[in-house]
Amino acid sequence: MNVNHTLASFSDTAFFSAFVIYALALALSIVFYIKRQAVIDLEREKEHLSAQQLVAAGSGAAVDAAPEGEHADAAELDRRIAAKEESATKFAGMTQTVVWLGIIVHISSVILRGVSAGRFPFGNLYEYITEITMFTMIVAAFYLQKKEMRVIWPWVLSPVLALLFLAGTKLYADTAPVVPALQSFWRPIHVGSVSLGGSIGMISGVVSLLYVLRMWQPVGKEKGFFGAVAKPLPSAKVLDAIAYRTAIVTVPLFGLGIVLGAIWAEAAWGRFWGWDPKETVSFITWILYAAYLHARATAGWRDSKAAWINILALAAMVFNLFFINLVVSGLHSYAGLN
Template structure:
């Protein structure tokens, strides 16, 4: 089961890569369609008339659809393929998690490698759920699949750990309660940073900035839609993250005799909580511009990454279960 899990992770990374390429093709064909439409001369309207022979000539008929329509259809096909392959990758990803859990005879959250696998799966599953309800946001898939490929490849190459039993300190029912909510909220934050960055790019493009990276945003949905999605995802995830931090404090009291000890993980979890609370407060304050609030959301995800990777690599504490 452990070997099967490893193989499924590899196949999932390859599938996410194919989905990313398909999204990039849709993006490129969308640009090609616009360039074709701009470069094509205006079609001359010719009505029926009398020819040189005195016979009435019928109007000319188009034998083939316009080039831009064919290009657009190919772009839409590439987008649909990208979504289908993303769903396949998510299924492979889930299979890797399930087989990893079966091999370990526990929930697959015992080390940093397994945590990254789970967080990234939550992010892509939430993305597919969003896409069912709002298919017009499909262009965001390019950025999400890029994030998936990078994180999973990093986990596979740098964080991989052999299947081992759960360390004694984690043998508690609080393991399920605390870690499941941390994993879930982190996965939603992972998804939330994608429209946040996309909004910042698209908003700059709509304001007339045509330099890199703003020109990458010309195929993205409207800035207002991206900003609403960013807020909705963070407003949904923040209470779950708050409960996870509280549950962790209760577990720490039971396991170590204190609810809070300024352990590096605890400290960075608190920093993340403060930053995300600041984002929601800024978003609800009319005097704060939306792009400023969104930058706070991006900063919040950077603190999550610091808690996930930086703390495990550079600090030692009671939460040192990374397995690296």
């Protein structure tokens, strides 16, 4: 089938545009993150001032005047908090708007890629990373709608941009028909389900990392550099809930992708399972996600222990994505990866 090079060029332009838009969203989200830090600092300063006033009122003593420039009175603090909060909210809204714009352009890039080649765009590692990052951004955009959740955007956008940069520079492949072995109706079904499951699993793993950070730096007890980084994050309970809910979706979707891949393997190679490196590591990754869910529901493991299993699952997925695809020789290595 002939390739429409005009549409392929449009797809590449949309890919680059999506990268630039996501980079802008990352910058806006970092500004929002810093402003949230400032709001929290002011709120805690107000709480400290209120506590001092209560102690003074309880003892019947007058409240000592604060040194000029060090502490503002409650009214002044309220004004400053409101101003900082309003500014932070603006940047949060801009981040969300720019993210959705990036997603629209990103989707356009994937669709144009497929139309230009006359096939589903699941033919090589460049296309796979483009799709898994697209699904990651779509899922994250829905999960991070609430204002208090938007501080997680820098932690999602950073790995997405890193993956897109790698895909667009080191792994880029020109639009072309796929090899005969991949010309099957099973390809979009198998790769699509694995991509969607993997993208949700990526969010789950990243949030588990933030959960471990928050457990190390509890709300109101943050110390040092990592304490400052953790300060704007939601509570450990909220982060744990997000990681758990996304993992609940990841396990059946990713598992379904593995099963569908086995069915396709039987049709293409005459066997359901051959312990190919990618098959094996994918199965190990699924086992780790399932083990996380089991540990998360087990007494004595509902803390950082379970979260570390989820983080290990994320590491296994990244290992499979790059090392297994690009270094280890196997039946899956022919898919335009080398």
